[in-house]
Amino acid sequence: MTENNVSSIVCGEAVTVRPLHATDCEMEAEFVRHLSVETRRYRFFGGVKELSAQELKLLCGVDGQLSMAFVATVQKSGQETAIGVSRYALSQKEGTREMALTIADEWQQKGVAEMLMGRLIHYAKGHGVKQLYSVELAENHGMRQLAQKLGMSAASDPAEPSQTIYSLTL
Numbered sequence: 235m236t237e238n239n240v241s242s243i244v245c246g247e248a249v250t251v252r253p254l255h256a257t258d259c260e261m262e263a264e265f266v267r268h269l270s271v272e273t274r275r276y277r278f279f280g281g282v283k284e285l286s287a288q289e290l291k292l293l294c295g296v297d298g299q300l301s302m303a304f305v306a307t308v309q310k311s312g313q314e315t316a317i318g319v320s321r322y323a324l325s326q327k328e329g330t331r332e333m334a335l336t337i338a339d340e341w342q343q344k345g346v347a348e349m350l351m352g353r354l355i356h357y358a359k360g361h362g363v364k365q366l367y368s369v370e371l372a373e374n375h376g377m378r379q380l381a382q383k384l385g386m387s388a389a390s391d392p393a394e395p396s397q398t399i400y401s402l403t404l
Contacts, residue, residue, distance in 0.1 A: 240353065245344055247308050251353050254303035254319065259290040261305070265316035270339045276374045277336045293321075299361060300324040301331075304353045306346050317341045320350035322358060322366060329364035335380070347380050355384075359404045367401040374398075 239252040254262070266274065266285055274282050285293070296303045303321035307314045317338045322331035333354065337347050358366060369391060370377045381388055381400040391397035 240349075242349060244341075244346060244349075249306050249308055249317065249346065249349065251304050251306045251349055253298070254294055254296060254305045254321070256291075256294050258305065258316075259287075259294045261307075261314065261316050262294055262319070263290055265319065265336075265338065268338065269336065273336065273339055273342075276371055276377070277334065279371065296321070302354065302357055302361070304350055304357070306337075306341075306350055318346045318350050320347075320354040322354060322363070325367070327365075329362065331358065331363050331366055333366045333368050335368070335377075342376060347376075348383065351380070351384060355402070355404065363404055365401060365403050367399060370398050370400060372396055372398045 239250050241248055241250045243249070263285060266282070269277070271281070293303070301321070301323045303319060305316050306318040307316055309315070318336065318341060320333065320335045322333040325332045335347060335350060337350075355366070368377070368381075368386075372390070372395075377400065378388070378398070384402060386400040386402045389399050389401075391399050
């Protein structure tokens, strides 16, 4: 994975988007710990408070081909702090990857999601991915708005009516 870091100013702060590394497990754990109950529920579909070491290793152990993740960070008290993560992972259909996006509550609706998704989509296109999809709780209005901005299609999940499947052909 030889992706460069990209920095932008968001709300007066320097935000860096870079590939997530296996060494970022503690930063990822802190990121999840500081999410609101609602944001964790939207991301993990349940009452997750903390991720296990095995879950963190899985989330941070991307290979750059079948799976990829980007993290948006800011400097807080001299330390790199995650404010958002976009990722994709292998799915059952060839050329298709399941994606996920999580933004820290205080950074939602400020353009960080678009930055992260832009990097993920660009990377996916360059690595032969033909389609990205995401399964979300139907009540997740923030994801619905982002999906519309990105030109994603939306359909009710036939197996679970409380979920929406968003997809983007690349």
